[in-house]
Amino acid sequence: MKKSLIQFCKDLYPVYRSLTGKGVRQTLEYISNIVPFEIKTVKSGTRCFDWIVPPEWNIEEAYIVDLSTNEKIVDFRDHNLHIVGYSVPVDIVLTFEELDKHLFHLENLPDAIPYITSYYSKFWGFCLTYNNYKRLDREGKYHVVIKSAFKENGELTYGELFIPGKSDKEIFISSYICHPQMVNNELSGPAVLTALADYVYNLKNRNLSYRFVLIPETIGSIAYLSLNHTRLKSAVAGGFNITCVGDERAWGHIPSRFGNNISDKIAKHVLHHTAGHFEQFSWLDRGSDERQYCAPGIDLPISSITRSKYGTYAEYHTSLDDFNLVTQKGLEESLDVHKKCLFVFENNFKPKLKVLCEPQLGKRGLYPNISTKSSGKIVRNMMNFLSYCDGETSILEIAELCNLSFFEAYEIYEKISQTDLF
Amino acid sequence: MKKSLIQFCKDLYPVYRSLTGKGVRQTLEYISNIVPFEIKTVKSGTRCFDWIVPPEWNIEEAYIVDLSTNEKIVDFRDHNLHIVGYSVPVDIVLTFEELDKHLFHLENLPDAIPYITSYYSKFWGFCLTYNNYKRLDREGKYHVVIKSAFKENGELTYGELFIPGKSDKEIFISSYICHPQMVNNELSGPAVLTALADYVYNLKNRNLSYRFVLIPETIGSIAYLSLNHTRLKSAVAGGFNITCVGDERAWGHIPSRFGNNISDKIAKHVLHHTAGHFEQFSWLDRGSDERQYCAPGIDLPISSITRSKYGTYAEYHTSLDDFNLVTQKGLEESLDVHKKCLFVFENNFKPKLKVLCEPQLGKRGLYPNISTKSSGKIVRNMMNFLSYCDGETSILEIAELCNLSFFEAYEIYEKISQTDLF
């Protein structure tokens, strides 16, 4: 991707996103200029398993005026998180007491605007910092204006990109585009996914096919699955849900429901050999679209790699989840880890040695001719690798049996592939 | 059961029980007045697998008179443990040296009368406290009288109660009624079993059938199995051997031969969530009728929950195993744990969610409409539970996957059962 990951985030930071609406379309258009995502729609009101796609929601203005000073004390144009997502339109004058029921703030993070939504219940509200809230005149009158609109015949918008490879088996990669003006959760996911899609799109000789989706969280993945789950169930060989991959503080792995599919194994192997320490979460710690992709009866073999996971960092779901938290380095490292995972998927063969007993490496220039007390680590690793090439054990399994990374093991595999031994 | 558990023990404490005889019948009659146990018999001399039912044995009197003082120095009427079980009749005058070969005492527990039997070898003997033994005149003469009788055409007596349920699959619960005048080992087992039978008998809508047996230990279970093992093998879905369940000091689990049947799992789960700490014994620590029920070729899927286990407490098999050790509270807690185990057996379904992907809890009144940073633990547990409802995982397994007790998980199951989701 020509654009840097951090610039991608900065470009999309001001765009107001919600489950549906113009911001989502604008975001997808921006991305489809980088890699050719198709922009697709599901009509509002469509039944998707247990859910119904909500009306499309758009907002123009939202503010509160203190009538004693005539100043806008809260304005959606200052920060998108000021408005509760899917707020109904209002134009009303209220006392502080009446207004207070619609205000959200965080006493323990007095400079943070919280992120609140009310998708499935008619409501309106504003979010503001506690410091701002404290200053409000308890005796004042307030003019509240929300110019929002629900479109019953609107649409839910999402992006999809299919990149074919030699095999019909596909790797499924998903992130979400419904979160407004926060960076780790969630512009980091779309950024890394877009760069990963760009990388795969430009790969030559793909062994596998790839499917990338950018959807609104929960209702988006449910809508997408209701349209595609039967086909996906037979096609998907692995994949990842990408979320919270932008900071440099931590690494984590969120497993699938039973924690032992091939994507879980690859994610853990790559994290172990790349990040060193990482937090092993449990299925009980889940919270993003793996909830749908790994649901009973859906059971796609996907997994999830994160940096500071949703729900675990102080800035989570507030205006403090910004560019102080997310960095180019953090994003790049996450992209690199996901690329490495795809490399494992592409190359995880089960090599079979063509000769019985140990092959004679010497005559193939792979072994020192003089045997001395210290035999080299390189030869040792090669012999260890070969000792497991029974045609039933994958390179990933061999790597783990030999205390090697997949990449070290694959390097040995490639070297030997140039001889007559495989 | 209307009678308290401790009163049950107190009522039966003075009744002299052995493998066979009047005391066993009297005990069973007492119990069948509480729940309608059938009193059944096996004839003395009947071959049962490798064993032969011994003659019925009854005793009227047993004492030793010191001829120098003409006082009864030991009398079976004072404490039933004074007589070695199955002693042959004698009426003889002996020196101390001759008598001494027939006396049993415990130097390390000088106030305890030990419990000794000689079922399969002709013998007579008396048990007495070491303090009493010490006082005996080493130069004296002693008149020994045992008025006991063997009835070759007698019988072994046992109780059985079958309580039918919707399914033919039955839960098998056993305890033994051959131990004289001791409380933990063993009036606590019959007490808890009787109360449990009474509880099941009065249950409405039993999903499973239940079989309760009260037998003499070892020969009783062997005789019972020789008559019933083929039928039991196909019918028994689980169960417990109940012994040493009367004190408040400890909890323990004695597993089946390979330690992993459904009763083992339920026992361990319930103990973990009820007792907190419990001692995990091994099959090598066994010692009661699980020896027969879990023998090779019998292999009933039963398990055993104890308080202070036989062989592990100082008072074991002595007259000190009395009402200082066993309490109403201890007995009630044991009854409660066994009731909980039966509840798991009755309700351990494999729920299957009717919709694909996460269901929308909001529209069913199961979810808060406003999503805030902290989602409630209740909702979280419900979502965790639902995420495993694939129709292949039992509520017990789901509970353990979700770090819940079966009872918490079942409460969620019931709540959701009232909706259209199952």
Added chain:
Amino acid sequence: MKKSLIQFCKDLYPVYRSLTGKGVRQTLEYISNIVPFEIKTVKSGTRCFDWIVPPEWNIEEAYIVDLSTNEKIVDFRDHNLHIVGYSVPVDIVLTFEELDKHLFHLENLPDAIPYITSYYSKFWGFCLTYNNYKRLDREGKYHVVIKSAFKENGELTYGELFIPGKSDKEIFISSYICHPQMVNNELSGPAVLTALADYVYNLKNRNLSYRFVLIPETIGSIAYLSLNHTRLKSAVAGGFNITCVGDERAWGHIPSRFGNNISDKIAKHVLHHTAGHFEQFSWLDRGSDERQYCAPGIDLPISSITRSKYGTYAEYHTSLDDFNLVTQKGLEESLDVHKKCLFVFENNFKPKLKVLCEPQLGKRGLYPNISTKSSGKIVRNMMNFLSYCDGETSILEIAELCNLSFFEAYEIYEKISQTDLF
């Protein structure tokens, strides 16, 4: 074996061995006078899987003369390790600088002559102690003489002994005879193997057949397998590769490729109950003929028990691997452990109790008639053993379930076998 193990090693210590040649034949002739090994040959030039049997190599003389003093400063007759194995013949005068490229020594072990070979690359060289090397005149001239000869139509020589038993299933035991003038690695292996073969040869009523082979390492096992692997694959039920079994310092277990075959289990059980502590190596620590016997597609179920393992002790592959390291006691203990392993192979039945429920031990004289508070450990072990005699669990498995050694368990098995219970 009449000869002591240490005398066996002393007799063969001066015989110069290499992959092929007179020393190997002389060694095998010595051994076949103890047990009737057949001496077999494979022609030089024979293709064996990926390898070709090298020409036969013999050596008469090898020395270096310092021309300034006319003294032999290094002479193969003083110690066989002085010559690099498979050195080509030379008769040449060199400067020190020219000679130096052909000299091997160990600065960190200044009194040790290293062991070096060059089987598959034309080369010549001498090994000497660092102390000797230091004294060489850097300005001197040296006359180098190696009277060696390659015989292209020669042969690789090995020994094989098959000892039939009741079953065609065979135990395969291998060691190697290609190492010159070192004791732990490797006269200890042939010594223990020969004594073990002698022991089996004189056993009455062998349940299993036995095959012993004495071959040159690597090319020998590869040549042997290329001739026999199909037959071995169906016949071999277990076995051991014996190497480095002569000292008293340590015990170790080198597993097969996946570490869980029956020989691995037996080796670990016997080591645990005999040696107490032993080093558990991994397949990655392998280095002897298990590399071939456990190679993919060969997969013989063998394992390896060592004392100080090759590569782990300071004296390894030097002239210091001598009779200061290896002792009669060390060799005897290793022989004993291997005998114990064969005993397990011979007697690892799956006993099945003929009666259902616990048998009545009393009437067979196996149980005390009077039951007292303390039941004996012997009876307990017997009852534990019997409780697993379901006809599906082997004595080795029962022993481990009962915390007994195989030998304790087998003693119980034998005692019970004298009754009607099995």
